[in-house]
Amino acid sequence: MLRDRILAEKPEEEELKSRLKAARDRLAARQMKIKEHRLPVLVLLEGWGTSGKGSTIGQVIRNIDPRFFKVASMEIIREEDRRKPFLWRYFSQIPEAGKFVFMDSGWMDEVTRARLMGTMDDETYDRRIAGIRRFERQLTDNGYLVMKFFLHISAKEQKKRICELKDDIDTRWRINEADRWQNKNYKKCLDIFDRYLDATDSPAVPWYVVDARSRKWAELQVLETLTEGIDIAMQNRALAVPVLQNVFPLVKMPKLCEVSLNGKTMEEEAYKTELKRLQKHLGELHNRLYRKKIPVIIAYEGWDAAGKGGNIRRITEALDPRGFEVHPIAGPEPHEKARHYLWRFYTRLPRTGHIAVFDRTWYGRVMVERLEGFCMENDWKRAYNEINEFEKELSDWGAVIIKFWVHIDKDTQLERFTMRQNTPEKQWKITDEDWRNREKWDVYEEAVDEMIQKTSTSYAPWHILESVDKRYARIQALKIVIDELEKVL
Amino acid sequence: MLRDRILAEKPEEEELKSRLKAARDRLAARQMKIKEHRLPVLVLLEGWGTSGKGSTIGQVIRNIDPRFFKVASMEIIREEDRRKPFLWRYFSQIPEAGKFVFMDSGWMDEVTRARLMGTMDDETYDRRIAGIRRFERQLTDNGYLVMKFFLHISAKEQKKRICELKDDIDTRWRINEADRWQNKNYKKCLDIFDRYLDATDSPAVPWYVVDARSRKWAELQVLETLTEGIDIAMQNRALAVPVLQNVFPLVKMPKLCEVSLNGKTMEEEAYKTELKRLQKHLGELHNRLYRKKIPVIIAYEGWDAAGKGGNIRRITEALDPRGFEVHPIAGPEPHEKARHYLWRFYTRLPRTGHIAVFDRTWYGRVMVERLEGFCMENDWKRAYNEINEFEKELSDWGAVIIKFWVHIDKDTQLERFTMRQNTPEKQWKITDEDWRNREKWDVYEEAVDEMIQKTSTSYAPWHILESVDKRYARIQALKIVIDELEKVL
Numbered sequence: 006m007l008r009d010r011i012l013a014e015k016p017e018e019e020e021l022k023s024r025l026k027a028a029r030d031r032l033a034a035r036q037m038k039i040k041e042h043r044l045p046v047l048v049l050l051e052g053w054g055t056s057g058k059g060s061t062i063g064q065v066i067r068n069i070d071p072r073f074f075k076v077a078s079m080e081i082i083r084e085e086d087r088r089k090p091f092l093w094r095y096f097s098q099i100p101e102a103g104k105f106v107f108m109d110s111g112w113m114d115e116v117t118r119a120r121l122m123g124t125m126d127d128e129t130y131d132r133r134i135a136g137i138r139r140f141e142r143q144l145t146d147n148g149y150l151v152m153k154f155f156l157h158i159s160a161k162e163q164k165k166r167i168c169e170l171k172d173d174i175d176t177r178w179r180i181n182e183a184d185r186w187q188n189k190n191y192k193k194c195l196d197i198f199d200r201y202l203d204a205t206d207s208p209a210v211p212w213y214v215v216d217a218r219s220r221k222w223a224e225l226q227v228l229e230t231l232t233e234g235i236d237i238a239m240q241n242r243a244l245a246v247p248v249l250q251n252v253f254p255l256v257k258m259p260k261l262c263e264v265s266l267n268g269k270t271m272e273e274e275a276y277k278t279e280l281k282r283l284q285k286h287l288g289e290l291h292n293r294l295y296r297k298k299i300p301v302i303i304a305y306e307g308w309d310a311a312g313k314g315g316n317i318r319r320i321t322e323a324l325d326p327r328g329f330e331v332h333p334i335a336g337p338e339p340h341e342k343a344r345h346y347l348w349r350f351y352t353r354l355p356r357t358g359h360i361a362v363f364d365r366t367w368y369g370r371v372m373v374e375r376l377e378g379f380c381m382e383n384d385w386k387r388a389y390n391e392i393n394e395f396e397k398e399l400s401d402w403g404a405v406i407i408k409f410w411v412h413i414d415k416d417t418q419l420e421r422f423t424m425r426q427n428t429p430e431k432q433w434k435i436t437d438e439d440w441r442n443r444e445k446w447d448v449y450e451e452a453v454d455e456m457i458q459k460t461s462t463s464y465a466p467w468h469i470l471e472s473v474d475k476r477y478a479r480i481q482a483l484k485i486v487i488d489e490l491e492k493v494l
Numbered sequence: 495m496l497r498d499r500i501l502a503e504k505p506e507e508e509e510l511k512s513r514l515k516a517a518r519d520r521l522a523a524r525q526m527k528i529k530e531h532r533l534p535v536l537v538l539l540e541g542w543g544t545s546g547k548g549s550t551i552g553q554v555i556r557n558i559d560p561r562f563f564k565v566a567s568m569e570i571i572r573e574e575d576r577r578k579p580f581l582w583r584y585f586s587q588i589p590e591a592g593k594f595v596f597m598d599s600g601w602m603d604e605v606t607r608a609r610l611m612g613t614m615d616d617e618t619y620d621r622r623i624a625g626i627r628r629f630e631r632q633l634t635d636n637g638y639l640v641m642k643f644f645l646h647i648s649a650k651e652q653k654k655r656i657c658e659l660k661d662d663i664d665t666r667w668r669i670n671e672a673d674r675w676q677n678k679n680y681k682k683c684l685d686i687f688d689r690y691l692d693a694t695d696s697p698a699v700p701w702y703v704v705d706a707r708s709r710k711w712a713e714l715q716v717l718e719t720l721t722e723g724i725d726i727a728m729q730n731r732a733l734a735v736p737v738l739q740n741v742f743p744l745v746k747m748p749k750l751c752e753v754s755l756n757g758k759t760m761e762e763e764a765y766k767t768e769l770k771r772l773q774k775h776l777g778e779l780h781n782r783l784y785r786k787k788i789p790v791i792i793a794y795e796g797w798d799a800a801g802k803g804g805n806i807r808r809i810t811e812a813l814d815p816r817g818f819e820v821h822p823i824a825g826p827e828p829h830e831k832a833r834h835y836l837w838r839f840y841t842r843l844p845r846t847g848h849i850a851v852f853d854r855t856w857y858g859r860v861m862v863e864r865l866e867g868f869c870m871e872n873d874w875k876r877a878y879n880e881i882n883e884f885e886k887e888l889s890d891w892g893a894v895i896i897k898f899w900v901h902i903d904k905d906t907q908l909e910r911f912t913m914r915q916n917t918p919e920k921q922w923k924i925t926d927e928d929w930r931n932r933e934k935w936d937v938y939e940e941a942v943d944e945m946i947q948k949t950s951t952s953y954a955p956w957h958i959l960e961s962v963d964k965r966y967a968r969i970q971a972l973k974i975v976i977d978e979l980e981k982v983l
Contacts, residue, residue: 012743131692142697203620207696208631211741234739240875241736248730250723252700254501386729 010202010214011157012230015222025221028228032068035235036105040073043102044238045149045344048231051113052156053194054184055166056217061156062107064224065231074105082115088298088356090402091115091133092140096351099144101343112137113155113205117197118183121190132401134204139394141210146246146387147345150238151210152231155202156217160191245383253393254463260454261469266414269471269478276476283483284323290490291324291360298357299493300404303486304366306453307411309439310421312475316411317362319479320486329360334369346370346380346388347395357403366408367392371456376448389459396465406465407489409482410457411472415446499691499703500646501719504711514710517717522557524724525594529562532591533727534638534833537720540602541645542683543673544655545706550645551596553713554720563594571604577787577845579891580604580622581629585840588633590832601626602644602690607672609686610679621890623693628883630699635735635876636834639727640699641720644691645706649680734872742882743952749943750958755903758960758967765965772972773812779979780813780849787846788982789893792975793855795942796900798928799910801964805900806851808968809975818849823858835859835869835877836884846892855897856881860945865937878948885954895954896978898971899946900961904935 016024039046048065050058059078066074077098086094092112100106116133119125125133144151158166167184170176187194202212213230217223271279294301303320305313321329332353341349347367355361370392375385396406413421422443425435442449461467468485472478505513528535537554539547548567555563566587575583581601589595605622608614614622633640647655656673659665676683691701702719706712760768783790792809794802810818821842830838836856844850859881864874885895902910911932914924931938950956957974961967 012741139697204693208628208738209736211739213741230739237737237739244734244736244872247698247733247735248726249697250700250719250726252501252702383733 010155010212011216012213012226013216015216015219021221021225024229025225028225028232029068031232032065032228035232036069036073038239039105039235040103042239042242043343044235044242045100045102046105046235046238047100047144047149047151048105048107049111049113049151049153050107050109050156050227051111051154052215052217053158053163054187055163055170055180056156056158057220057223058109058156060220061215061217061223061227062109064220065227066105066107068228069105073103074107075100076107076109078109080110080114085356088358089354090398090404092136092398093351093354096140096345096348099149099344099348101340102148103343112140113153113201117194117201120197120201121194134201136398136401137205138207139398141205141207143391143394144345145209146391148242149345150234152234153205153210153212154227154230155198155212155214156223157214158217160188162218163188163191245381246387248383248386249390251390251393251459253397255459256461256463256466258457258461258467259469261410261412261450261457264412264469264471266412266417266471266473270474271476271480273476276480279480280319280483283480283487284319287320287323287483287487287490288325290487290494291328293494294360294490295325295328295358297494300355300357300399300402301360301490302355302399302404302406303360303362304368304406304408305362305364305411306366306368306372306409307470307472308413308418309442310418310425310434311411311413312472312478313364313411315475316409316470316472316479316482317364320482321362323483324360328358329362330355331362331364334363334365346374347391350395354399367395368456368460371460372449372452375452376445389456392460393462393465396460396462400464405489405493407486408460408465408467409470409485410453410467411470411478413472415443417473418443418446499644499701500705501702501715502705504705504708510710510714513718514714517714517721518557520721521554521717524721525558525562527728528594528724529592531728531731532832533724533731534589534591535594535724535727536589536633536638536640537594537596538600538602538640538642539596539598539645539716540600540643541704541706542647542652543676544652544659544669545645545647546709546712547598547645549709550704550706550712550716551598553709554716555594555596557717558594562592563596564589565596565598567598569599569603574845577847578843579887579893581625581887582840582843585629585834585837588638588833588837590829591637592832601629602642602694606683606686606690609690610683623690625887625890626694627696628887630694630696632880632883633834634698635880637731638834639723641723642694642699642701643716643719644687644701644703645712646703647706649677651707652677652680734870735876737872737875738879740879740882740948742886744948745950745952745955747946747950747956748958750899750901750939750946753901753958753960755901755906755960755962759963760965760969762965765969768969769808769972772969772976773808776809776812776972776976776979777814779976779983780817782983783849783979784814784817784847786983789844789846789888789891790849790979791844791888791893791895792849792851793857793895793897794851794853794900795855795857795861795898796959796961797902797907798931799907799914799924800900800902801961801967802853802900804964805898805959805961805968805971806853809971810851812972813849817847818851819844820851820853823852823854835863836880839884843888856884857945857949860949861938861941864941865934878945881949882951882954885949885951889953894978894982896975897949897954897956898959898974899942899956900959900967902961904932906962907932907935 015021050062052058062076066076079094095112098106098108116125116130116137120130141151167180167188170180206212215223215226305317307313317331321331337349350367353361370380370388371385374380399406422435422439425431457467470478470481504510539551541547551565555565568583584601587595587597605614605619609619630640656669656677659669695701702715704712704715794806796802806820810820826838839856842850859869859877860874863869888895911924911928914920946956959967959970
């Protein structure tokens with residue numbers, strides 16, 4: 006029961022005052038440590054209507070330099086939000102390293118509200134809860150401190166507050182229908198809230214139920230708990246995080262060396278006819294996708310000079326330009342590096358009915374970042390599961406996920422590199438880095454094999470495109486895309 | 495839904511055979527690694543009646559040297575079990591470092607059975623789930639690999655199996671009423687199982703739902719998942735585990751230096767009268783405790799020569815010897831060291847209605863083990879929370895927990911040490927180690943302060959006994975024990 010979760014009894018006024026002062030000073034002192042240790046802190050305030058979420062945030066932030074925090078008010082869900090995965094609007098708002106984000110209501114409010122309104126069935130609810138648990142755990146695993154507070158008041162207190170607000174002409178606007186409804190259906194709300202808190206209470210991201218009868222007391226509880234949380238997060242900062250066992254259904258995939266590249270060719274004439282036919286078909290499917298609001302994500306990875314660019318073009322040529330976007334992915338910008346490595350992909354997700362093509366992807370984590378030491382061993386080892394979770398979220402959203410590994414052998418690459426070098430208008434396509442990567446072919450191959458084995462889930466399997474003959478690969482890609490889309494149309 | 499949790503589709507017979515052979519060999523190879531790395535592995539097999547839990551275990555263990563595993567069949571709950579905390583019978587059975595324990599049914603079976611029989615209310619269920627989550631997490635945090643399998647068959651398959659067993663006179667004994675009942679109430683069971691799996695699915699200890707239609711296929715799934723789990727646990731072996739934020743209500747306690755020892759004395763005459771009166775009263779309470787089946791745990795910690803022994807004696811003198819036991823705690827034996835550090839305390843818990851007095855306790859973890867380096871920094875830092883969780887389990891069970899810190903100052907200790915040294919019949923009570931510990935008084939004091947601050951929960955607070963005058967301390971102890979017992983009688 007919510008009531009029983011409250012951590013502490015309200016102290017005497019005198020003690021409250023002195024502890025409040027101490028707690029404010031402590032938080033003020035912590036902000037420099039947070040900056041110095043690059044700790045990102047996400048503070049979520051949920052609670053009853055009129056429990057004082059906004060004013061508590063207002064009090065707490067008075068102790069922090071405005072450069073170090075952001076307040077995100079999440080109550081209003083825009084049309085744009087509805088066309089993205091459930092967690093998108095929250096993931097987009099996560100703080101960068103060394104900063105606070107305070108959220109006034111969040112994913113709990115969204116889920117429990119839908120439950121109360123009866124617009125979310127049991128199955129969706131269970132899926133949301135599972136997704137939320139993964140989301141909160143992933144943030145923590147990636148060095149975030151996530152603090153969740155629930156501001157609790159009794160039905161009687163809530164009623165009193167609504168009346169007081171109503172009686173004052175200056176504050177009347179602050180009570181809304183939802184607050185009144187909550188108060189009338191307090192028991193029902195209590196039950197839904199309780200169940201949600203139970204389902205999402207985890208060791209690393211526990212719920213803190215705050216006794217919000219008094220403003221100052223609520224502020225003190227948040228301040229003290231937050232500061233303690235920061236101290237513990239600092240202690241845990243340097244620790245590696247355990248790799249989790251796989252819990253997603255995997256599809257058996259061959260190793261790259263087992264994929265035969267022989268005879269995977271196509272005559273020019275047949276290619277042209279087939280290309281035309283398939284592109285026309287894909288164009289039609291795109292319209293139907295759009296009408297059915299199904300989001301599609303096509304991810305391209307592959308060897309340098311394997312023909313990713315040309316392959317992508319053959320797909321996009323078939324599509325209505327208003328309904329797709331291509332995201333070429335290079336190294337992360339500083340503001341991207343300061344956040345969870347999936348953040349820059351989360352923020353590039355398509356809207357429902359749209360297609361996003363990624364030219365290189367989040368799999369950089371387990372290839373280039375792994376091999377060039379841009380992340381720690383512990384980070385890329387964890388990433389297989391994190392990526393499977395990310396794609397599960399997309400799949401739960403209803404997205405079609407198609408992942409291509411564009412495959413050639415080492416000799417073919419050398420041929421193409423040499424050709425590029427010797428063709429003035431193609432020289433921009435070849436850099437010293439490409440040659441350096443080529444020297445690491447074997448370790449890359451090992452990493453690619455591990456990646457394909459560990460992330461070919463039933464809901465987002467890899468497809469290997471044999472691309473020694475680029476025409477063959479393009480036709481294959483079109484066929485696979487069409488196949489996957491037809492499954493859902 | 496259970497059905498949807500199944501990890502993989504059954505492969506062709508040919509592939510199944512070759513994978514089975516490979517998986518058996520791999521597990522056989524792992525057992526030496528497990529021994530070498532001292533990894534303890536707890537494998538829990540739950541599932542429908544007639545799903546083949548026993549025979550699957552039988553198959554799996556054929557690949558392991560009998561010195562390295564134990565099979566624990568937990569289905570039958572004995573009277574003794576009912577007089578201990580819920581998790582006691584499972585905690586008692588945890589493997590030692592480097593060995594396997596296979597459990598045929600376990601805590602899931604116990605909880606869901608009670609749910610199905612309607613003998614467990616919602617509140618108890620929620621408490622059990624919370625306890626189970628903590629239990630599984632604590633094992634993992636302390637280096638255990640816990641693998642949970644649920645063997646799933648359809649209602650139709652179960653019915654078929656029951657009929658087949660019934661038709662054969664040799665196997666008829668193997669079907670029990672519970673299996674028949676389950677089959678008749680399959681939907682209801684499915685719902686309860688599903689909810690339980692959801693509630694206890696955690697990232698580090700996920701559920702694996704095994705498609706148990708075919709024996710061999712079930713065996714293969716268990717073997718492959720188990721081996722993968724072992725490999726991942728080996729990888730994670732060296733990692734430190736994050737310290738968790740406190741989620742238990744704490745009582746504000748003074749630091750030792752703030753506790754005045756002045757004037758806490760008692761005249762001999764008054765002491766004698768009071769002692770007699772209190773002991774008589776305690777004796778009466780003990781009888782009532784016994785009848786009401788309330789378990790009591792009294793934990794003593796304190797400075798060397800503070801007077802713990804004499805204090806304990808004044809308590810036990812008042813008690814019926816059939817209803818209490820005193821556990822003097824020294825360093826752990828090798829078989830104790832090979833298990834979770836709380837194991838030796840779990841196995842020493844009293845039965846309901848009994849009193850257990852611990853002369854030194856599990857708090858050794860955050861005092862002597864911390865200061866003498868017997869455990870890692872990460873271990874004792876985590877222990878505050880682990881101990882709060884342990885005591886929460888005891889408190890949920892209904893136990894009264896009374897914790898004493900027997901307190902003196904440094905001068906008093908010196909006086910008593912010198913006295914002991916100079917009194918031939920008391921010389922056994924003083925060792926070189928006592929003198930060495932005395933030199934570390936300041937660091938010990940710091941550790942004791944931290945311990946008292948962090949583990950004085952509302953359900954198991956510390957009591958500081960001022961013991962410069964031992965008589966005063968004894969009377970205080972008796973009063974506190976009586977007070978705490980009266981609260982529940």
